[in-house]
Amino acid sequence: MKEVKIYSPATIANLVCGFDVLGLCLKEPCDIMHIKLMDEKKVVIHSADGYNLPSDPAQNTAGAPLLEILAETDLQIGFDVTIEKHIKPGSGIGSSAASAAGAVVAANHLLGNIFSKEDMVRFAMFGEKVASGVKHADNIAPCIYGGITLIRSIFPLDIVAIPAPQMLITVVHPQIEVRTSDARQILRKEVLLKDAIKQWGNVAGLVAGFMKNDYELIGRSLEDVIIEPVRSMLIPGFDEVKKRCKEAGALGGGISGSGPSIFMMSKDEATAKKVELIMQDIYNRIGLPHHTYVTTINNEGVRIVNGEK
């Protein structure tokens, strides 16, 4: 039986000023998925963890994209999926995207690479729709492409790989619940033009900073005058984390996706580890359970560990 094992990585959407358009792929953490090709046209989901995720494939973020693949192709096949979830759902580092993108990349591998990366993003977005009600690609795209991606447009899909220098990323996940839909609902539907101008100046600066390997410019551009002031109120300790991490030498950072995770970018590992200690110190003092990661940009995206058996 054709079978594949993949590692599907966590991702950071938005990157502070690039709300809904920028995303970055992390080396760690990763979900592990085993996918088998079946003769019968159906999708079966097994959860190898305690997260109690829906096993109905239509309600599962890995299942929905696979059902869509079956619906759009004439192939008389099905998929048997086992998910070892290491990226905690609701952490804000692309847990649903990892399942969706991982399933699609694995399926594409089993089918002999018949889909383009754009096709795969399109299929995987059906998983995001199940997870949050909205098709968005700011986690899916970096998960599939690796590195940093710009999603210039969803309809029509326009994904641009943004080259960037190597950087260390420190992530803290304070274990409170922030639902993506709530985090979206508290945003105002209108913003001041002068704030929007500031934001697109920063987005332009961030992209230029990445492409010029200009760490200082990256740091200066990691500023969000629209989303962060509202959403950060849902995350205890946010302001202190940001202030102290930057004082310790981090280039900058902010909310990962819709939170509650916070990420900080650093030029070197020593700083990234200092940043981790600060994050731990703050959440120990607040008394919030938390996880931290010190990792790097993952330029590969979903990784196929072994192919057919």
Next chain:
Amino acid sequence: MKEVKIYSPATIANLVCGFDVLGLCLKEPCDIMHIKLMDEKKVVIHSADGYNLPSDPAQNTAGAPLLEILAETDLQIGFDVTIEKHIKPGSGIGSSAASAAGAVVAANHLLGNIFSKEDMVRFAMFGEKVASGVKHADNIAPCIYGGITLIRSIFPLDIVAIPAPQMLITVVHPQIEVRTSDARQILRKEVLLKDAIKQWGNVAGLVAGFMKNDYELIGRSLEDVIIEPVRSMLIPGFDEVKKRCKEAGALGGGISGSGPSIFMMSKDEATAKKVELIMQDIYNRIGLPHHTYVTTINNEGVRIVNGEK
């Protein structure tokens, strides 16, 4: 007597989606300025054209920055300025910026290059304040730096040079009056968040397109969902110019600054000239007097033609 002659070029602010943050320097047209160093601490302005510009240096876009230089330095010197204006005031291709930036670059040359480019932008913005009431740098910065510039922030000043491939620029100046202050006043102070997101996706795409030499991406990103739909109503023929020029192969384009000039970017000269014929055809039919230019990006900025005599 120390004296210098300079060519100060026209510029295109905004570049469609980069309202208030992007600007591009053109090879042509250029103002010609002659500046002499005097012993007396004052500024004298001579106009060598028929535009009836203010000769009071405090009210003149070249004079105000020079007065500021005198005010901020201890030097017992003055400047005698003669301006041959070739960039028509009110055309929307940085006429005031050319006078202001040209005067400052010339003065800096005469003083032995004591100012940084950033200093020069800061001084030249006093000219923009005289011209439009607001300090802005989206014409000044490309005029002084050359090429394409991002003005990520004015306070504090943060200017980023954006490398770009060579392109042809076709400009048409339909001779109607659009006052910068009017063009600014008709803009809504609030914009929809979803439109702002689209805009910063396009700004990011445009910067990435320039830096990757990706002409198609540049073309797709030259879209403005916020400013152009409002301002283009002040420019007769705008929609037709844009539509027909793109059909003829132009990458894209839009309003130059606050108008009324319209610019179009093309990959090659044949297309740029076809675009020029289309522009002429449209304004001949409408019956509006107009000028057209087919030119390129000017990577040098203000050019010193000859130094001391």
